[in-house]
Amino acid sequence: MRTQVGIVGAGPAGLLLAEMLHRHGVDSVVVEKHSRAHVLGRIRAGVLEPTTVDVLRENGLAERLDRDGNVHDGVRIVRSGGGFLIDINLHCGKRFVAYGQTNLQDDLFAAADRRRAAIITEAADVRLDGTSIVFKTGRVDCDFIAGCDGFHGISRDSIPAKREYEKVYPFGWLGILSETPPLPEIAYCHSPRGFALASQRSPMLSRYYIQVPLDTRIEDWPDARFWAEIKARFPRDWADAIVIGPSIEKSIAPLRSYVAEPMSHGRLFLAGDAAHIVPPTGAKGLNLAVSDVYYLSRALAEYYRTGSMALLDAYSETALRRVWAAVRVSWYLTTLLHRFPDASPFDERAQEYELAYLESSEHAQAALAEQYAGLPL
Numbered sequence: 001m002r003t004q005v006g007i008v009g010a011g012p013a014g015l016l017l018a019e020m021l022h023r024h025g026v027d028s029v030v031v032e033k034h035s036r037a038h039v040l041g042r043i044r045a046g047v048l049e050p051t052t053v054d055v056l057r058e059n060g061l062a063e064r065l066d067r068d069g070n071v072h073d074g075v076r077i078v079r080s081g082g083g084f085l086i087d088i089n090l091h092c093g094k095r096f097v098a099y100g101q102t103n104l105q106d107d108l109f110a111a112a113d114r115r116r117a118a119i120i121t122e123a124a125d126v127r128l129d130g131t132s133i134v135f136k137t138g139r140v141d142c143d144f145i146a147g148c149d150g151f152h153g154i155s156r157d158s159i160p161a162k163r164e165y166e167k168v169y170p171f172g173w174l175g176i177l178s179e180t181p182p183l184p185e186i187a188y189c190h191s192p193r194g195f196a197l198a199s200q201r202s203p204m205l206s207r208y209y210i211q212v213p214l215d216t217r218i219e220d221w222p223d224a225r226f227w228a229e230i231k232a233r234f235p236r237d238w239a240d241a242i243v244i245g246p247s248i249e250k251s252i253a254p255l256r257s258y259v260a261e262p263m264s265h266g267r268l269f270l271a272g273d274a275a276h277i278v279p280p281t282g283a284k285g286l287n288l289a290v291s292d293v294y295y296l297s298r299a300l301a302e303y304y305r306t307g308s309m310a311l312l313d314a315y316s317e318t319a320l321r322r323v324w325a326a327v328r329v330s331w332y333l334t335t336l337l338h339r340f341p342d343a344s345p346f347d348e349r350a351q352e353y354e355l356a357y358l359e360s361s362e363h364a365q366a367a368l369a370e371q372y373a374g375l376p377l
């Protein structure tokens with residue numbers, strides 16, 4: 001096959017890029033190693049920045065999101081004896097939306113089906129050969145390649161002499177999905193037993209996470225133990241409001257920050273988790289995938305319209321400015337809210353006082369609100 005832009009990976013980055021290019025009259029083929037069912041079965045993000053919602057809306061991809069997404073003014077930070085709202089609407093005049101990545105992924109496949117887009121799934125042994133995507137049963141020759149194949153993909157390997165920045169945190173998140181009514185707010189909880197998070201997918205679907213050691217085994221966490229632990233971490237009034245029920249999914253994700261620079265080489269451009277990973281504490285990963293794709297689609301459209309490489313040449317630098325803003329705030333929130341096994345009494349004291357400062361200062365809350373809401377494109 002031959003196309004203008006070959007896209008490796010049918011996650012949110014890859015499928016959104018294909019949609020946005022199509023709107024600019026640019027052809028693409030998506031090559032994905034897993035089945036559609038597998039891609040749709042991954043439970044991941046839940047929080048969309050206002051900018052992400054705007055991008056989806058502008059591309060005709062927000063019909064269900066506008067109907068079913070749960071709009072929030074802010075997020076709550078709670079701990080024993082205290083708690084406060086990071087009021088994003090008050091400080092930034094913006095609101096964000098709780099909407100599952102699974103739903104967004106489904107919306108993106110539906111949009112691709114409507115225009116009979118070329119998506120090759122279950123492609124085995126995918127590799128890049130110059131500007132071709134080669135796999136077991138075929139090959140796609142392209143003008144450009146977009147590596148949207150996530151953190152464990154192969155595209156990043158084709159960027160020589162890259163600089164890699166990495167931080168591995170000494171814990172993971174154990175998450176469950178449960179068909180129970182969620183708490184009304186998204187609540188990040190700091191506790192001596194470790195971090196916990198209450199989130200949501202819909203009025204009858206809740207998503208909860210607890211910080212766990214890296215060697216945790218899911219088998220050791222039956223539902224009853226999970227519920228008892230999360231209720232022990234949240235302050236009493238919050239814990240009492242958590243409605244428990246059987247889990248329908250349970251998984252562990254290690255926490256890591258990682259950035260590869262530059263995000264491009266020749267005619268290869270990386271977008272989303274293929275280039276960078278953030279710990280989920282800031283709810284930034286999916287949002288960054290969307291902002292990368294925004295910049296990349298604009299640059300490719302410009303090339304096909306005018307022949308100019310200017311925006312493509314600037315892509316890595318442009319995208320990285322926003323990436324590092326999100327990397328920084330994700331690291332900050334992770335450090336602020338988790339219990340670090342190797343923390344000294346000094347570290348713990350400084351963390352307590354940082355939280356107290358944030359609770360007492362409108363200025364500090366406004367700064368965090370601006371970053372949580374996401375910077376403009």
Ligand code: RFL
Pocket residue numbers: 008009010011012013014031032033034039043044045046047048101123126148149150151152153154173175253271272273274280282283284285286287288289
């Ligand atoms: P994805 O979603 O990993 O998709 C990459 C796709 O590429 C395919 N692939 C290949 N295809 C062909 N050849 C190869 N060799 C390939 N190797 C891989 C894969 O099968 C896959 O289909 O990357 P993408 O598109 O960049 O999207 C990134 C987001 O998925 C990710 O950043 C978010 O899920 C992160 N994240 C969150 N982000 C938010 O913005 N808000 C949140 O609230 C949020 N919560 C989360 C999260 C991630 C989590 N986990 C499990 C890591 C919560 C969790 C628990």
Ligand code: PHB
Pocket residue numbers: 044045046047186199200207280281282283
């Ligand atoms: C989620 O709903 O899965 C979620 C919400 C907020 C985060 C991370 C994950 O910071």
